[in-house]
Amino acid sequence: MIRWIGAIMIVAGAGSFGIGMTARFYRQQRQLRSFLQMLEILKCELTYTLFPLPKLCRITAERSDRIPSDFLRQYADLLDRGASRSAAARNALERINCTLPPDASMAVLELFGTLGRYDIAGEDRLLTLTQQRLKAALERGEAEKRPIAKGYALLGVCTGAGIAILLV
Numbered sequence: 001m002i003r004w005i006g007a008i009m010i011v012a013g014a015g016s017f018g019i020g021m022t023a024r025f026y027r028q029q030r031q032l033r034s035f036l037q038m039l040e041i042l043k044c045e046l047t048y049t050l051f052p053l054p055k056l057c058r059i060t061a062e063r064s065d066r067i068p069s070d071f072l073r074q075y076a077d078l079l080d081r082g083a084s085r086s087a088a089a090r091n092a093l094e095r096i097n098c099t100l101p102p103d104a105s106m107a108v109l110e111l112f113g114t115l116g117r118y119d120i121a122g123e124d125r126l127l128t129l130t131q132q133r134l135k136a137a138l139e140r141g142e143a144e145k146r147p148i149a150k151g152y153a154l155l156g157v158c159t160g161a162g163i164a165i166l167l168v
Contacts, residue, residue, distance in 0.1 A: 017156045019152075021152040022152045024099055025141075031067050032104055035068050035108065036134050036138065039134070042056070042057075042060045043124065054079045057073070061076070075088050085114065090113075103133070107133040
């Protein structure tokens, strides 16, 4: 009886790991959408206001979702403390609970590492390019979402079942 309870616990534990990986994947997609919305707001603010970069980030943060908002606030605070743009972007992204895919993280870091160096037309092109890169990551994730999510959940349950079979 104790072996069966242990087997059930192993299958449940491994299954929950697979489901947790699936949830992380879906969270990644939500955060990509949030960052895309934040970039659109930032683009509008940059085009119609001429605020310094930290103030621009704080204004955009007020209108953004939680994760991008936290990123922008951290970034603005680090810029106010005298950090370089690239160091501030890297540190701000590390401090928040962000699960962006590596290519999307790199696009965000590159954008915020160079933001504020060009004229408005250059900034607009840079923001548009970053939006395209994030949209490509989102589309790739959407295409892979269902098979990967099922695969993670199935892998977790099967691993747990395999371990339970070996122990029972």
